[in-house]
Amino acid sequence: MKIAIIGGTGGQGLGIAVRFVQTGEDVIIGSRTMEKAQAAVDKVKDLLTDVGNLKAALNPDAAKEADILVLTVPLAAQRATLLSIKEGAAGKILMDATGPLETAIGGLPTRCLYLPEGAAAERAQKIVPETRVICAFNNISSGALMNFTEPIDCDCLISGDDLESKKTVSRLIEKIPGVQVVDCGPLERAQIIEKITPLLIGLNIKKTCKDAGIRITGIDPECKL
Numbered sequence: 001m002k003i004a005i006i007g008g009t010g011g012q013g014l015g016i017a018v019r020f021v022q023t024g025e026d027v028i029i030g031s032r033t034m035e036k037a038q039a040a041v042d043k044v045k046d047l048l049t050d051v052g053n054l055k056a057a058l059n060p061d062a063a064k065e066a067d068i069l070v071l072t073v074p075l076a077a078q079r080a081t082l083l084s085i086k087e088g089a090a091g092k093i094l095m096d097a098t099g100p101l102e103t104a105i106g107g108l109p110t111r112c113l114y115l116p117e118g119a120a121a122e123r124a125q126k127i128v129p130e131t132r133v134i135c136a137f138n139n140i141s142s143g144a145l146m147n148f149t150e151p152i153d154c155d156c157l158i159s160g161d162d163l164e165s166k167k168t169v170s171r172l173i174e175k176i177p178g179v180q181v182v183d184c185g186p187l188e189r190a191q192i193i194e195k196i197t198p199l200l201i202g203l204n205i206k207k208t209c210k211d212a213g214i215r216i217t218g219i220d221p222e223c224k225l
């Protein structure tokens with residue numbers, strides 16, 4: 001599977017890129033500039049011995065070339081970035097990790113912004129209506145993703161309106177050691193999923209740790225509905 005990480009030069013995108021390279025996917029790291037995309041690719045090459053078909057591209061080209069996309073930009077950049085890839089993203093699945101955190105307006109990362117569209121992932125779906133948006137990777141920290149020699153001790157809560165797309169991304173994400181994907185239901189559940197992120201950041205600060213995560217218990221791991 002060819003996966004483009006749109007805005008893959010920051011902490012979250014790079015971490016997801018590293019993990020998907022490890023699971024054997026063809027990864028394209030996207031950026032607004034080729035220099036930054038190439039620098040991110042070089043970073044991954046420094047970390048891993050086998051990077052397969054890892055490559056750098058501008059965001060619109062990465063979106064066109066890939067089968068599946070992951071969006072990892074700050075909320076303030078979400079709309080412009082999605083508009084820049086709209087054509088290439090049409091008909092594809094896009095996993096949106098955007099956190100609606102107050103930092104987007106200079107506030108605290110422990111507080112959520114209330115968006116008129118509901119969740120950031122719902123906003124994404126409105127901007128790229130021909131793309132199947134799945135809320136994913138909001139609850140796994142970049143630190144846990146980048147600690148690539150260790151399994152990740154965190155579930156990946158996802159939500160979206162297309163069951164087949166959720167099954168596709170679940171199969172991909174669950175190749176990452178330690179991660180259980182929990183399908184939380186329709187895309188509107190992203191309103192809850194995205195609010196867990198500032199909670200985890202707050203716990204990192206309060207408990208002086210780095211990679212607080214979340215596990216859902218009591219569900220049948222074989223039940224993929």
Ligand SMILES: NC(=O)c1ccc[n+]([C@@H]2O[C@H](COP(=O)([O-])OP(=O)(O)OC[C@H]3O[C@@H](n4cnc5c(N)ncnc54)[C@H](OP(=O)(O)O)[C@@H]3O)[C@@H](O)[C@H]2O)c1
Pocket residue numbers: 007008009010011012013030031032033036037071072073074075076077080081097098099100101137138139140141142143197
């Ligand atoms: N970091 C975490 O632990 C974590 C955890 C869960 C969710 N998230 C969410 O994941 C997303 C990415 O987080 P991050 O920490 O990786 O963010 P980041 O490092 O601040 O930004 C990621 C990339 O987005 C692009 N970008 C930044 N500002 C932009 C702008 N104004 N316009 C267009 N592109 C811009 C940049 O790529 P180029 O300059 O290369 O184009 C940048 O490298 C956020 O929405 C965050 O809430 C993060």
